Amino acid sequence: DTGVSQDPRHKITKRGQNVTFRCDPISEHNRLYWYRQTLGQGPEFLTYFQNEAQLEKSRLLSDRFSAERPKGSFSTLEIQRTEQGDSAMYLCASSLQNQPQHFGDGTRLSIL
Amino acid sequence: AQSVTQPDIHITVSEGASLELRCNYSYGATPYLFWYVQSPGQGLQLLLKYFSGDTLVQGIKGFEAEFKRSQSSFNLRKPSVHWSDAAEYFCAVGGGRDDKIIFGKGTRLHILP
Numbered sequence: 001d002t003g004v005s006q007d008p009r010h011k012i013t014k015r016g017q018n019v020t021f022r023c024d025p026i027s028e029h030n031r032l033y034w035y036r037q038t039l040g041q042g043p044e045f046l047t048y049f050q051n052e053a054q055l056e057k058s059r060l061l062s063d064r065f066s067a068e069r070p071k072g073s074f075s076t077l078e079i080q081r082t083e084q085g086d087s088a089m090y091l092c093a094s095s096l097q098n099q100p101q102h103f104g105d106g107t108r109l110s111i112l
Numbered sequence: 113a114q115s116v117t118q119p120d121i122h123i124t125v126s127e128g129a130s131l132e133l134r135c136n137y138s139y140g141a142t143p144y145l146f147w148y149v150q151s152p153g154q155g156l157q158l159l160l161k162y163f164s165g166d167t168l169v170q171g172i173k174g175f176e177a178e179f180k181r182s183q184s185s186f187n188l189r190k191p192s193v194h195w196s197d198a199a200e201y202f203c204a205v206g207g208g209r210d211d212k213i214i215f216g217k218g219t220r221l222h223i224l225p
Binding site: 004006040042043048091093095098100101103104108 | 116146148153154155156157158161202204211212213214215216217218
């Protein structure tokens, strides 16, 4: 069990640029989740996949956000035309159905 | 609506003292309940979970939590804290088909030497 891996750990970009984050879940986990955590808050659900199917998206996930899990393994989260308000920690988690979620260390995004 | 309330934003205790972190939840069905811990700049580590059965659950690092349905509470306890326990603690509720988790805003634990 190598744990959930996220890349990069930190991303600094200028407003208006596009960014993409990657998450590699624990290998046998069929569920993968994305959360966003802002300073002083708990993580907030963004979206989740079961295998390659994206089953739910939060209203927090605007049209500028897109997530994929093309082969049911790793996932990417892309933010287009970044805004100041996108600055946050983006957390990925994976699990088996009805089992606790295991979290990665997150990608911290800073928008200049 | 589903929600989690952690009424204490910060708690300070002396090393070796006992600890209780409060958590109340609102959930329409039988909930799955969790406590996670987060160190600065890190992800979340699962301390313990309640799915069903015994309402007193044991977790890692000497933590335990008690599910009280009548009070909609799931408080976290530790009999004697260590300096390494200083971190942010999140209570969370989930369940259902999607296992989506709803987190509280967290309680930051400070330890006095």
